[in-house]
Amino acid sequence: MIALGLEGSANKIGIGLISHPSPTSPPIVLSNLRHTYISPPGTGFLPKDTAIHHRAWVVRLVKQAVRQAGVRIADIDVICYTRGPGMGPPLQSVALAARTLALLWGKPLVGVNHCVGHIEMGRAITHASNPVVLYVSGGNTQVIAYSANRYRIFGETLDIAIGNCIDRFARTLMIPNDPFPGYNVEQFAKRGSGYLVDLPYTVKGMDCSFSGPLAAADILAREVVEGRLRKEGEGEEGELVTREDMCFSLQETIFAMLIEITERAMAHVGSTQVLVVGGVGSNERLQQMMGLMARDRGGTVFATDERFCIDNGIMIAHAGLLEYGTGVTTKIEDSDVTQRFRTDEVYVGWRDD
Amino acid sequence: MALPAASQTASPSTTTTQPSHILPAPFTNSQLELLTQGAEALVYRTHFLTPNTPVVLKYRPPKPYRHPILDKRLTKLRILAEARVLVRVRKEGVPVPAVLGGDWDNGWLMMEFVEGKTVRRVLDEWVERGAFKEERSASIPEEGEGDNDAGKQNQGGGGGDGEILDLMRRIGRAVAKLHDLAVCHGDLTTSNLMLRAPPPPKEEASPEGSSQKPLAGRQTVSTMREAAMSGEEPPVAAPSKVEPARDSSLAGDIVLIDFGLAAQATKQSQDEDRAVDLYVLERAFAATHPSAEYLFQEVLKAYGESFSDAKRVLKRLADVRLRGRKRSMIG
Numbered sequence: 001m002i003a004l005g006l007e008g009s010a011n012k013i014g015i016g017l018i019s020h021p022s023p024t025s026p027p028i029v030l031s032n033l034r035h036t037y038i039s040p041p042g043t044g045f046l047p048k049d050t051a052i053h054h055r056a057w058v059v060r061l062v063k064q065a066v067r068q069a070g071v072r073i074a075d076i077d078v079i080c081y082t083r084g085p086g087m088g089p090p091l092q093s094v095a096l097a098a099r100t101l102a103l104l105w106g107k108p109l110v111g112v113n114h115c116v117g118h119i120e121m122g123r124a125i126t127h128a129s130n131p132v133v134l135y136v137s138g139g140n141t142q143v144i145a146y147s148a149n150r151y152r153i154f155g156e157t158l159d160i161a162i163g164n165c166i167d168r169f170a171r172t173l174m175i176p177n178d179p180f181p182g183y184n185v186e187q188f189a190k191r192g193s194g195y196l197v198d199l200p201y202t203v204k205g206m207d208c209s210f211s212g213p214l215a216a217a218d219i220l221a222r223e224v225v226e227g228r229l230r231k232e233g234e235g236e237e238g239e240l241v242t243r244e245d246m247c248f249s250l251q252e253t254i255f256a257m258l259i260e261i262t263e264r265a266m267a268h269v270g271s272t273q274v275l276v277v278g279g280v281g282s283n284e285r286l287q288q289m290m291g292l293m294a295r296d297r298g299g300t301v302f303a304t305d306e307r308f309c310i311d312n313g314i315m316i317a318h319a320g321l322l323e324y325g326t327g328v329t330t331k332i333e334d335s336d337v338t339q340r341f342r343t344d345e346v347y348v349g350w351r352d353d
Numbered sequence: 354m355a356l357p358a359a360s361q362t363a364s365p366s367t368t369t370t371q372p373s374h375i376l377p378a379p380f381t382n383s384q385l386e387l388l389t390q391g392a393e394a395l396v397y398r399t400h401f402l403t404p405n406t407p408v409v410l411k412y413r414p415p416k417p418y419r420h421p422i423l424d425k426r427l428t429k430l431r432i433l434a435e436a437r438v439l440v441r442v443r444k445e446g447v448p449v450p451a452v453l454g455g456d457w458d459n460g461w462l463m464m465e466f467v468e469g470k471t472v473r474r475v476l477d478e479w480v481e482r483g484a485f486k487e488e489r490s491a492s493i494p495e496e497g498e499g500d501n502d503a504g505k506q507n508q509g510g511g512g513g514d515g516e517i518l519d520l521m522r523r524i525g526r527a528v529a530k531l532h533d534l535a536v537c538h539g540d541l542t543t544s545n546l547m548l549r550a551p552p553p554p555k556e557e558a559s560p561e562g563s564s565q566k567p568l569a570g571r572q573t574v575s576t577m578r579e580a581a582m583s584g585e586e587p588p589v590a591a592p593s594k595v596e597p598a599r600d601s602s603l604a605g606d607i608v609l610i611d612f613g614l615a616a617q618a619t620k621q622s623q624d625e626d627r628a629v630d631l632y633v634l635e636r637a638f639a640a641t642h643p644s645a646e647y648l649f650q651e652v653l654k655a656y657g658e659s660f661s662d663a664k665r666v667l668k669r670l671a672d673v674r675l676r677g678r679k680r681s682m683i684g
Contacts, residue, residue, distance in 0.1 A: 196422045205539055205614055252420045259418050260392070267392040292418035 001077045002030070003324065004065070004101070005317025006058070008094030009086025009114050010138055011037040011045040013054045015061040016313030017069040017076070020321050027124055027321075030069035032307060032314045033061050041176045044167060051089035058097040065313070073105050078329070080320025083111030084341030086139060091337035099335055110320040111330040114311075115140060115343040119151055120322060121315035122277040126302035130353065132271045134262045134290070135343075137278035137311070138163030138182075141258070142343060143206065143265045149348045154265040155206030162254055163280045165210040169250055172221045173243050180310075185247045186283050192248030195231055197241060199253045206264055208257045217250050255286050259293050272299035282309040322350040376412060377459035385410070393431075393613060398466060401453060407466035408453055411435075411613075414460065429457035431613065436462055438536060438615045447530045448549075448608045467608045469550040472524065473543035473641065475603065479517060480642045482601070516603045518651050520548070525655030527607040528630070533660040537626040539614030542637040547608040624662070628669035631656070635674075 007014040017030040037053035039045045066073070081098030084091060095111075102109040119133050133144040133151070141157035160168075163182060170181035175188065197220060200212040223229040224246055230238035262274060274294055280286065281303055290301045308315065326349040376385070376397075385397040394413045401408040413428050415421075436452050443449050455462040470478075524546060531538065538545070618626040631653070638649040653670075657663045 196420050198426075201423070201427060252423060256416075256419045256423060259416075264392040267390075289418035293416070296417065 001321055001325070002071060002075050003078045003080050003110075003317040003321040004062070004076050005112075005117075005313040005315070005320060006062075006079070006081045006094050006098045006101075007114070007117070007311050007313045007316045008054045008058075008090045009082045009084070010090065010311060011039075011050050011053070012311045013037075013057050013061060013090075013094065014311055014313035014316075015058070015065040016315075016317050017065055017071065018314055018317040018321060020325070023325070027318055029314055030071065031065040032312055033065045033068070034310070034312055035061060036180070038178050038180075041174050042171050043177075044171065047087045047089040050087060051093045054090050054093045055097075058094065062097070062101070076105070076107060078110055078320060078324045079105075079107045080110045080112050080316045080324075081335075082114050082117070082316050083330075083336070084338035085114060086337075086339065088337070088339050091339070095335060095337045099332060102332065102335075108324070108329040109332065109335050110324050110328065111335055111337075112316045112320045112323070113341055113343060113346045114316075115142065115144075116151060116346050116348070117315035117319040118277040119144065119275075119343075120319040121308050121312075122275045122302065122304055124318060125304045125308050126275060128273045128275045128300075128302040130271065131273035131275035131302060132262060132265050132269060133275045133277060134258060134281070135278045136162050136258060136276070136280035136286075138167060138280075140278060141208070141210070143261050144343055145265060145269045145271065146348070146351065146353075147269075149351065151343045151346065151348060153342070153344055154268065155208070155261040158204065158207050158209045159211040160214065162210055162258065163278070165214045165254060166250070166280070168214060169217050169221065169247075172218045173225065173246065175243075175247075180279065182280055182283060185251065186285065188244045188247035189251045189285065192242070192244040194248070195241065195245045196252060197245060197249035198232075199249055201253055201257060203257050203260055206261055208261055210254060210257075213250065213254055217246060221246050251283075251285055255283075255289055258286070259289050262290070263293050263297070266297060266299065272297060273302065274299060275302040277304065277309060279310045282306045326350050376410075377456070377461065380410065380412075380461070391613075401463065407468075409450065409464045409466050411462045411464065412460055425458075428460045432457040432460065432462050435612045435615070438612050438617070439464070442531060442534055442536055445530075445534055447534065447536075448527055448606055449612065450608065450610060467547045467549055467610065469548050469605060469608070471544050472520075472546040472548055472607070473637070475520070475548050476543060476638075476641045476645055476648075478601065479603075480645070517648060520603045520607075521648050521651035522655035523607045525652040525657075526659050527609060528634070528652070529656045529659030529663060531609060532627045532630070532656075532666065533662075535618045535623050537616055537618050537623070537630050538609065538612065539616060539630070540611060541609075541630045541634045543634070543641065544637070545609065545611045547610055548603070549606045549608050551602075551605045624666055624669045625673075627662075627666045628673045631666065631670050632673045635670075 002017060002019045005014075005016045005018065012034055014032070014034040016032040019028045019030055021028065035057045037045055037050050039049070079098050079102045081095050082091060083095070098109060101107070115135055118135055118137075122128070122133065123131070130146055132154075135142045135144060139161050141162045142153050143155040144151045145154055146152070166185050167181045170177070170185050175181060175184045199216050202209040202212045220229060220241075221243070224241055224243055227240060229241040230236075231241055266272070266274060272294070274290060276287065276290060282305065287301065287303050290303075294301045303309070328349065380399065385399050388396045388398050388409070390396070394411050397410040397412065399408060399410050400406050413432065415424050415428070419427070432455055436455050439449050439452050443451060450467055451465040453463040453465060527546075528541065616626070634652070635649055638645045653667060657667055
């Protein structure tokens with residue numbers, strides 16, 4: 001079976017084709033294309049502009065993806081699209097394209113939960129059988145474990161997503177958004193002196209909050225830009241705190257929060273596997289910290305590279321095809337989108353463990 | 354019917370085979386018995402000053418993934434927070450373990466050892482004895498065979514309905530007392546409620562002989578406590594059969610333990626935080642046995658009668674139940 005997946009819940013439009021030769025063999029990626037809407041430094045991507053971007057690219061990318069996959073339209077079994085969660089206008093634009101293709105080619109449609117797409121793709125790529133999943137991106141921060149046909153949320157952010165926290169901090173420091181702000185913040189952090197600025201650490205049970213660390217980091221970052229912030233205990237003539245130090249401190253603080261809630265979830269469900277998915281999951285420091293935590297617990301970390309970590313069409317095609325395999329399709333009249341679509345709302349009919 | 358209780362419960366994991374950490378002086382690993390290992394801390398049983406003063410040692414090892422400065426800061430913050438809340442609520446009469454000592458630089462906190470069982474264990478044993486009321490029928494506390502009709506209530510003996518309901522009321526009052534101080538536990542499960550064993554009556558010598566008894570008793574309690582805290586099945590020698598009556602008794606004080614996540618609630622958040630505490634406890638009851646749900650009603654009843662804000666909290670609990678612990682939110 002072959003599926004075409006369309007993803008557009010945030011600033012990336014991803015189109016991919018995947019093939020499931022048989023239920024037992026691993027899936028084959030036929031094509032995986034993506035185009036990202038990048039806003040100028042100091043600004044974020046607005047829903048309206050992002051939707052315009054996606055509309056401008058969707059036809060081109062679908063054509064290219066099908067050509068690259070080397071399949072005929074007739075070979076495609078199902079069209080999968082992101083139903084949510086995400087930004088409304090971009091979701092709507094891509095869903096419209098998916099509906100159009102389904103009607104045009106006479107194919108069934110499957111609406112996919114974006115988070116489940118990430119989890120299933122991560123599992124397929126890494127072969128982690130039943131991991132605790134840390135899903136970290138610009139719009140989502142969740143610690144998830146599977147139980148009885150649901151991906152259950154053990155902990156999550158109480159306010160903004162971790163990626164959003166990093167992106168907004170990058171804006172304050174006017175760090176470029178190309179290729180993506182988190183990557184640039186990571187490079188800055190690598191060049192830091194290792195000096196840690198004191199930032200709020202906000203873990204509440206299994207959940208965490210990023211608005212407090214962001215607000216504090218933003219205030220300090222403005223002082224850094226103006227050259228007024230000096231290292232603690234060095235007095236008036238002390239060394240200045242740099243933008244690199246700020247990026248380092250923010251990463252160290254908020255990543256430690258993530259690792260802590262992930263470890264708590266692992267202790268709770270008794271799992272030794274942890275899978276990191278989502279755009280922030282491509283951060284090397286986060287992967288390293290996760291590795292240190294897992295080593296102490298005698299566990300293993302699974303992570304994917306940016307092709308599959310960052311939003312893509314393949315993961316939607318893959319998760320959609322799994323669902324399609326259980327006989328589930330989305331009728332055209334039900335093929336809406338939703339900004340609020342929780343991971344645990346999806347019945348995971350394709351797993352029987 | 355006696356359902357195996359463990360099949361109903363979510364089992365938090367802990368492998369005792371994991372390498373234990375090197376402890377800071379003056380502690381050595383030789384006199385330590387690992388009770389439980391959570392994500393944050395290792396909890397040991399050891400002794401203090403004299404060999405027969407058992408204590409609990411909660412050790413927060415350094416986390417290699419954290420920046421050392423951040424790690425020190427958090428460890429200090431948490432040890433102090435836990436110690437402070439314990440001291441404060443104990444002073445106000447909430448039954449919690451006494452704080453005996455601590456060293457935030459080295460990451461440890463020493464507390465009174467509460468002799469007894471977790472409420473989780475107590476409930477599991479009570480269910481195993483077949484004492485639960487199912488479809489309005491109370492069963493005989495033997496193996497639970499033939500518990501079909503019989504609308505009678507088993508009032509006498511260990512595991513009677515009256516006794517367990519009284520235990521529930523004690524739980525409700527203990528939680529209420531904590532909440533009345535606007536302190537929320539943060540992880541209020543049945544594993545974090547202890548039933549303190551009443552001191553053994555001096556006159557009644559047990560049939561096994563008094564010289565052997567203290568050792569046997571101590572072993573039973575500690576191994577069962579370890580098993581209970583790590584969510585494992587009790588040791589093979591099922592204690593309920595040959596145990597002296599005292600051990601299946603439901604008498605004793607309720608003691609709240611593990612204040613690692615406890616916090617002083619703010620005015621705006623206190624009803625929500627208190628309701629979430631109750632919700633977490635309710636889920637823990639439900640996980641023990643479906644029939645334990647009516648027991649929890651008794652906890653709530655006693656809670657509701659115990660302090661002035663309780664009615665409001667119970668109303669809030671209904672909201673929390675509807676949405677689960679998590680709010681519906683974007684993403």
